[in-house]
Amino acid sequence: MELKNAIYKRRSIRKYAQAQIPLEHIEKMIESAQMAPSWKNSQTARFYVAHTEKAIEEMRDCLASFNKERTENVGAFIVTTVVKGISGYVNDQPTHLGNGFECFDNGLSVQNLLLTATELGYGSLIMGLYKPEKIKELFQIPTTEEVVVVIALGKADVNPDTPPRLPLDQILTIK
Numbered sequence: 803m804e805l806k807n808a809i810y811k812r813r814s815i816r817k818y819a820q821a822q823i824p825l826e827h828i829e830k831m832i833e834s835a836q837m838a839p840s841w842k843n844s845q846t847a848r849f850y851v852a853h854t855e856k857a858i859e860e861m862r863d864c865l866a867s868f869n870k871e872r873t874e875n876v877g878a879f880i881v882t883t884v885v886k887g888i889s890g891y892v893n894d895q896p897t898h899l900g901n902g903f904e905c906f907d908n909g910l911s912v913q914n915l916l917l918t919a920t921e922l923g924y925g926s927l928i929m930g931l932y933k934p935e936k937i938k939e940l941f942q943i944p945t946t947e948e949v950v951v952v953i954a955l956g957k958a959d960v961n962p963d964t965p966p967r968l969p970l971d972q973i974l975t976i977k
Contacts, residue, residue: 866929
């Protein structure tokens with residue numbers, strides 16, 4: 803699949819068909835995520851994967867109720883974290899964005915991961931409502947890291963239309 807096709811094809815999937823995701827596909831997604839740029843090449847993104855049936859159910863218990871319903875039959879969850887206090891800092895002083903670069907760098911990694919998932923034939927859903935302390939406990943995530951997003955992955959059981967996008971003249975300024 804060409805990059806442009808993956809960009810235009812990727813959608814938020816809220817209904818999944820029963821299917822497993824081979825570990826080698828998960829590894830390809832994470833390897834793609836690793837290739838994303840980051841502040842001073844700090845590479846602060848970390849990834850935790852719920853792949854077994856038990857871990858997937860434990861992860862679903864960490865989600866808001868509506869996302870728990872939307873993630874029935876997923877093949878895996880990927881939790882992304884960032885190592886705090888590195889990205890966006892110069893001499894231990896944050897830039898004007900504070901810790902915003904941590905999430906920006908994480909977003910770059912997540913986009914690579916999602917495009918690779920699309921290329922491999924998987925649907926995904928990025929979720930921001932979850933119980934972070936429960937997730938940290940489940941994966942034994944160190945206190946030096948912060949949970950950013952939870953991504954559901956699996957075989958889509960729906961084919962949603964492209965949501966409308968703003969016209970360029972509303973988002974683009976050229977001088």
